[in-house]
Amino acid sequence: MPTYRILDQDGVVVDKDRTLPKVSDEQVLEWYKNMLSVSIMDLIMFEAQRQGRLSFYMVSAGEEGIAVGSAAALHPKDVIFAQYRETGVFAQRGFTLDDFMNQLFANRHDPGLGRNMPVHYGSSALRIHTISSPLATQIPHAAGAAYALKMQALQNPNEDPRVVACYFGEGAASEGDFHAALNIAATRSCPVVFFCRNNGYAISTPTLEQYRGDGIASRGLGYGIDTVRVDGNDILAVYEVTQQARRRALENGGKPVLVEAMSYRVSHHSTSDDSFAYRARVEVEDWKRRDNPITRLRKWMEGRGLWDEEKEKAERSRVRKQVLAAFARAEKEKRPALRNLWDGVYEEVTEEAEAQIQETKRLLKKYESEYDLTEFEGGIEGLEKKRK
Amino acid sequence: MKSRVPLSPRRLVTSVRATIYPRRPYSTHPPNARLNLPIDYATTPLLAHTPKSSLSNPELPQHVRDSKTTRQNMFQAVNSALRHALSTDDRVLVFGEDVAFGGVFRCSMGLANDFGSERVFNTPLSEQGIVGFAIGAALEGMKPVAEIQFADYVYPAFDQLVNEAAKVRYRAGTTDMHAGGLVVRMPMGGVGHGALYHSQSPEALFTHIPGLRVVVPRSPIQAKGLLLASIACNDPVVFMEPKILYRAAVEQVPNEAYTLPLSKAEILKEGKDVTLISYGTPLYNCSSAIAAAEKDFGVSVELIDLRTIYPWDRPTILSSVNKTGRAIVVHESMINSGVGAEVAATIQEGAFLRLEAPVQRVAGWSTHMGLLYEKFNIPDVVRIYDAIRKVIEY
Numbered sequence: 001m002p003t004y005r006i007l008d009q010d011g012v013v014v015d016k017d018r019t020l021p022k023v024s025d026e027q028v029l030e031w032y033k034n035m036l037s038v039s040i041m042d043l044i045m046f047e048a049q050r051q052g053r054l055s056f057y058m059v060s061a062g063e064e065g066i067a068v069g070s071a072a073a074l075h076p077k078d079v080i081f082a083q084y085r086e087t088g089v090f091a092q093r094g095f096t097l098d099d100f101m102n103q104l105f106a107n108r109h110d111p112g113l114g115r116n117m118p119v120h121y122g123s124s125a126l127r128i129h130t131i132s133s134p135l136a137t138q139i140p141h142a143a144g145a146a147y148a149l150k151m152q153a154l155q156n157p158n159e160d161p162r163v164v165a166c167y168f169g170e171g172a173a174s175e176g177d178f179h180a181a182l183n184i185a186a187t188r189s190c191p192v193v194f195f196c197r198n199n200g201y202a203i204s205t206p207t208l209e210q211y212r213g214d215g216i217a218s219r220g221l222g223y224g225i226d227t228v229r230v231d232g233n234d235i236l237a238v239y240e241v242t243q244q245a246r247r248r249a250l251e252n253g254g255k256p257v258l259v260e261a262m263s264y265r266v267s268h269h270s271t272s273d274d275s276f277a278y279r280a281r282v283e284v285e286d287w288k289r290r291d292n293p294i295t296r297l298r299k300w301m302e303g304r305g306l307w308d309e310e311k312e313k314a315e316r317s318r319v320r321k322q323v324l325a326a327f328a329r330a331e332k333e334k335r336p337a338l339r340n341l342w343d344g345v346y347e348e349v350t351e352e353a354e355a356q357i358q359e360t361k362r363l364l365k366k367y368e369s370e371y372d373l374t375e376f377e378g379g380i381e382g383l384e385k386k387r388k
Numbered sequence: 389m390k391s392r393v394p395l396s397p398r399r400l401v402t403s404v405r406a407t408i409y410p411r412r413p414y415s416t417h418p419p420n421a422r423l424n425l426p427i428d429y430a431t432t433p434l435l436a437h438t439p440k441s442s443l444s445n446p447e448l449p450q451h452v453r454d455s456k457t458t459r460q461n462m463f464q465a466v467n468s469a470l471r472h473a474l475s476t477d478d479r480v481l482v483f484g485e486d487v488a489f490g491g492v493f494r495c496s497m498g499l500a501n502d503f504g505s506e507r508v509f510n511t512p513l514s515e516q517g518i519v520g521f522a523i524g525a526a527l528e529g530m531k532p533v534a535e536i537q538f539a540d541y542v543y544p545a546f547d548q549l550v551n552e553a554a555k556v557r558y559r560a561g562t563t564d565m566h567a568g569g570l571v572v573r574m575p576m577g578g579v580g581h582g583a584l585y586h587s588q589s590p591e592a593l594f595t596h597i598p599g600l601r602v603v604v605p606r607s608p609i610q611a612k613g614l615l616l617a618s619i620a621c622n623d624p625v626v627f628m629e630p631k632i633l634y635r636a637a638v639e640q641v642p643n644e645a646y647t648l649p650l651s652k653a654e655i656l657k658e659g660k661d662v663t664l665i666s667y668g669t670p671l672y673n674c675s676s677a678i679a680a681a682e683k684d685f686g687v688s689v690e691l692i693d694l695r696t697i698y699p700w701d702r703p704t705i706l707s708s709v710n711k712t713g714r715a716i717v718v719h720e721s722m723i724n725s726g727v728g729a730e731v732a733a734t735i736q737e738g739a740f741l742r743l744e745a746p747v748q749r750v751a752g753w754s755t756h757m758g759l760l761y762e763k764f765n766i767p768d769v770v771r772i773y774d775a776i777r778k779v780i781e782y
Contacts, residue, residue, distance in 0.1 A: 079528060081524075110561070111560075111561045111562045111563045112559060112560070112561040112563075113561040113562065115558060115559055115561060116559050120559070122559075122560055122561075122563050122565070123563060124560075124563040124564060124565055129527060129560070129565055130556070130559050130560040130561070130563060130565065132551065132552065132555070132556075132559060134547060134551045134552070137520065137547065137548060137551060137552050139520070140516065140517050140519075140520025140521050140523075140524060140548070141520055141521075141523050141524030141527060141552070142524060143517075143520070143521050143524060144520065144521035144522055144523060144524025144525035144526075144527070144528075144532070145524035145525065145527055145528040146524075147481075147521070147524070147525055147530075148524070148525040148527075148528035148529060148530040149528060151481070151506065151507075151530065152528075152529070154506065155478050164524075176514075176516055176544070177516055177517075177520055177547075177548075179514075179517075180512075180514040180516045180517030180520060180521075181517065181520065181521075183512045183514065183517065184511055184512055184514065184517045184518075184521050187511070187512055188509070188511075188521075340561075344557055344558045344561065345557070345558050345598045345599050346557075346598075346599065346601075346623045346699070347557070347566075347568060347622040347623055350651070350699040351651075351699070351702065351703065352699055352702065353598075
């Protein structure tokens with residue numbers, strides 16, 4: 001399946017005869033700044049993990065364009081399910097640097113209440129469901145959520161039709177949940193855009209060991225799903241394709257669309273991975289130098305007189321300062337109260353859990369010197385029931 | 389009256405189905421048997437045979453107790469619960485494999501017709517897809533009642549139930565996004581000839597999962613009230629229906645809608661010497677065994693239905709055992725790491741000074757349900773009767 005692109009690697013429009021997607025200069029500048037911000041935060045946080053200041057991190061170098069470009073094309077009320085390498089989706093939707101840092105440092109402002117590993121973001125205000133580690137489980141969720149939105153729009157004519165966008169990597173697409181989800185989304189005509197980030201690797205496994213068909217896109221047709229492959233380093237193409245996918249997903253009462261965005265995972269898989277154990281450094285350097293979504297858009301903006309070296313320098317320094325400031329604020333905040341270990345398992349804390357809370361309290365008191373509660377909000381009192 | 393639940397192994401075509409009823413039964417009742425007699429569902433004290441006994445249930449709200457009843461079996465009671473939920477709440481969706489034509493056990497009869505194919509529908513044959521789809525719908529505010537055709541086929545959806553449904557509220561924290569509207573129904577348990585993959589009772593696998601509620605009703609009245617409570621509940625519920633009771637258990641079920649409390653055990657018969665704890669189908673064998681034992685040994689046995697297997701009603705069980713001093717736990721599924729292990733350990737902790745005999749576990753043996761051997765595998769009246777003898781003679 002051919003790969004759709006608008007800009008080439010030098011930021012030049014490939015087909016001069018075609019009309020470009022309607023995008024204002026302000027929009028493009030916003031996308032660029034969001035991509036830059038994600039990439040700068042990634043560098044700082046990767047380093048912070050290396051210094052032991054947070055337990056884990058995953059960068060999205062090389063894939064900022066897929067995340068920011070697709071999120072920009074969605075309606076703010078559309079619902080999103082992500083895998084974990086979609087930091088740009090959060091940034092584009094309005095997640096602030098403080099929001100990122102609070103989750104990464106699992107402090108008392110973390111919506112996940114310190115329960116999840118770093119990078120497992122979520123936001124009800126931004127309509128992005130909290131990320132979970134098991135791969136591909138979110139894909140059938142997206143189908144079911146899209147069906148829910150479709151039913152709600154049917155039952156309430158004042159409700160605007162909405163879609164669900166679901167992100168996953170090409171490795172996750174090997175899971176049974178991918179198959180289950182695309183099939184049920186097709187048979188139930190769910191308004192959902194499945195968004196596959198094909199970056200060439202699932203940890204150490206290259207795509208040659210992941211599949212032998214024509215990538216992920218070729219599978220969509222087998223499920224009866226409209227499918228397109230797009231150059232993931234070309235944010236204009238990603239934006240246009242997502243916009244069209246969203247429009248189609250809402251046609252005739254709803255149907256799924258599959259987008260495969262091609263890119264390259266420039267970074268290590270995570271802070272727990274050294275990718276030079278399974279791929280040549282030169283290959284990575286080559287990709288970095290030859291092509292990435294940030295420099296491609298920058299070249300295009302420079303060609304239109306929107307950006308220059310001076311602006312670049314100023315923006316980089318501004319973002320860097322902001323990231324470091326948010327970092328410092330988040331790092332010194334207290335941890336959430338200890339009761340959050342049990343709270344939230346069920347809607348109400350069970351009799352069994354309440355007994356375990358009391359037993360923990362007894363132990364913490366009796367062996368006071370064995371435990372450090374100073375970081376936790378309220379210390380031992382943080383075990384008490386929250387007043388509603 | 390021998391019960392026979394038609395069983396449709398879904399991977400057999402209909403024309404072959406006739407041949408699954410052999411001319412020779414797989415197991416028989418010896419002519420001189422006194423204990424191991426077939427359960428007489430028409431007379432068992434566990435079912436409400438008259439409107440009066442049905443409506444005397446103190447757990448029912450007064451307006452229901454003042455209303456009328458209809459004789460229903462368990463699949464009909466499940467059907468009326470689903471019908472009530474669909475007609476009173478637009479958020480309720482009913483789906484699964486072969487649900488649209490009424491379901492292989494008739495539980496969804498007429499629902500697609502009355503509520504439309506958008507709300508009652510077939511899914512592709514994929515359990516992980518069914519549960520994953522249901523979680524997604526619940527996450528966006530719907531109340532999906534998903535069906536897994538047999539509990540034996542829930543394992544492809546295990547990841548979705550354990551890692552997703554059970555954990556989503558917890559991990560979502562203050563975003564308050566959760567799958568609380570979710571109910572996953574599945575027929576469970578022995579049916580006489582279900583063999584390895586139409587007999588299983590996997591409830592213990594789910595009682596190890598904080599975040600899930602696991603419910604097993606024993607009768608039509610219970611099925612209706614507990615299913616409506618499960619649909620109303622804001623936590624995900626695994627609702628397991630003993631399929632041998634779908635047609636066998638018939639009682640007078642209140643016509644009005646009502647809920648019965650979750651995580652609350654029910655004392656079915658008071659007693660002072662032994663506490664017998666069970667749930668689902670084995671309760672009927674327990675009842676027969678108690679009748680024989682009370683006559684033969686002059687003891688008084690208390691019978692308790694757990695109803696919700698997790699989170700379960702520990703105070704009711706502990707208070708009973710602290711009164712009687714002896715306890716027996718009975719279930720169909722394997723004894724190893726079964727529900728009995730958790731209940732017995734809790735009793736040992738919570739009633740140690742009152743125990744006059746070791747807690748007995750009467751359960752399926754640690755093996756698979758070979759076709760011919762069900763009668764020797766599932767706890768029968770003899771095994772329960774013998775356990776009562778053991779604890780009083782200890």
